[in-house]
Amino acid sequence: MKAIVHTRYGGPEVLSLGEAPLPKTGEDEILVKVHASSVTTADWRMRAAAFPPALWLPGRLMTGLFRPRHAIPGGEFAGRVVETGRAVRRFKPGDSVFGFSGHGANAEFLAIREDACVAPSPASLSFAEAAALPFGGLAALVFLRDFARVSPGQDVLVVGATGGVGSYAVQIARALGARVTAVCSAANGWLARDLGAEDVIDYHTESPLDRPRRYDVVFDTVGAMNVPASRAILKPGGLFLPLNFSLPEIYHALRGRMFGGPRVHIGVNADRAEDLETLAEMVWNGQLRPVIDRIYPLQDVPDAHAYVQRRHRKGAVVITTATGAAPAALPSEGVMPGLVAEPVPHGICLQV
Template structure:
């Protein structure tokens, strides 16, 4: 099978398309013919060993000190079940599924645990839209519902509201009953408004931290609104949630806990099958929708990485596999 391989850390040019052995599903696993997979900020950081701040050394120790241990990146995928290992009765051959693989989704096939974070794909969305959902959608759901504890009527500011996580966060916050203000560039204002934001701040024209407004929650999806600025617009009981954090944010969180006032909530979202089922349900009813910035064939995955790394993508960046029969809709 074809897969995107990186043997060393570096820029997107280190990625190569090679033929490697197709995995075989072990007991408790399903083999999925990948139809579409997302390229995420996690993928480009792992490819480049671009771990933020004090995470540089721990990141290398975890993922490979001198070279990547995992040669095939990609965690968020959508495809069809083409084989099953022993003791699997949750899925049938031909079922359309989407979810998290842990790694290896930037390939034509990936083996995943049948009882892991993988669920049936809603019939009303394409594989590209489904592949866009797990990374950004679950992060938005867990950060806002669980870590921030957003309640109906609260006011939420989403910085980076048009991105791979922010586009979901706007919709999830509205689903939770919040008043939502998105921050985006001029070209993405209409997109963010179409996702349900009550108001959109164009950061090229206005500084969201100088508005004098007060928010219960500020979600910073791309490190563009640091706590030193965000605290000016947070209510006294407000919560600041950075998706990207380092030593500075950890120290600020400790200090805020001592001094009182707005607090920093630092955490990492998990990959829960139950939460993925919730996301699938919301997609099926149309309450939320995927935003796809761009689509690339697997052979152009380096360009997909560069698009993500630009930090200007409006939604998810997707790689599409060969349009084989396994990816076609059921008759």
């Protein structure tokens, strides 16, 4: 099968299209023909071993100390089941599925355990749209619903509100009943409002600290805010929730738990099938829709990595793996960057 492979850490140039063995399906696994996958912030960080200094060694131990432990990158995927192990009960050949595998998705086929982070795809979505959901959607759901316990009437500030996680955080916070203020560029303000933000702060010209408004939760999805800054804009008892963290955030989180004071929560979301099913239900209820910035063919994954690494994407960057994987998700030829193309009711595709 065709797959993107890399055998060393480095820039996008270490990635190349090659041949890899077809995955063998274990008795509790399904074999998925991957129609669409993605490139996320986590993907480029693992490719480059770009971890915060304090987390460099744990990161390398996780991904491979001297070279990548997994040769095929890519975590998000959507496709169709083509084979099942003899012990599989949840799925059958022909089922459309989506999920998060952690690695191996930038390929034509993927084997994954049936009890892993995989679920039936929302029927209303194309493969490209389904593949755009798991990484950002799962992080936003768990951080806001479980870690922050966002409730109706609360004020939530989302920093990086149109990125790979932020675009879902705005929608999920709104679905949980919160009033959302988005921090993004003025150029993306229309998107943040379209996703449900009541107010937008252009980080080029203004800071949340310049405003008198205070928040119950500050969810920083891009690492742009520190603990002291969050204190100035949080209500009494409010929570600072950084998606990316290093030693200062860890220190403040532990100090707050031991001695009281400003609340900081450090966590990593688990990837669970039941949370994927929640995302699918939210799509069905009209509370959540995928946001796709660009779509690349499999052979152009290095270009997709270079684009994502610039850290200015809007929503997901999707990789189409199979021929004709998701033509409905592609905007018509000539759509200008920044304009919305809505090929299906639930999706937004911004640019190819």
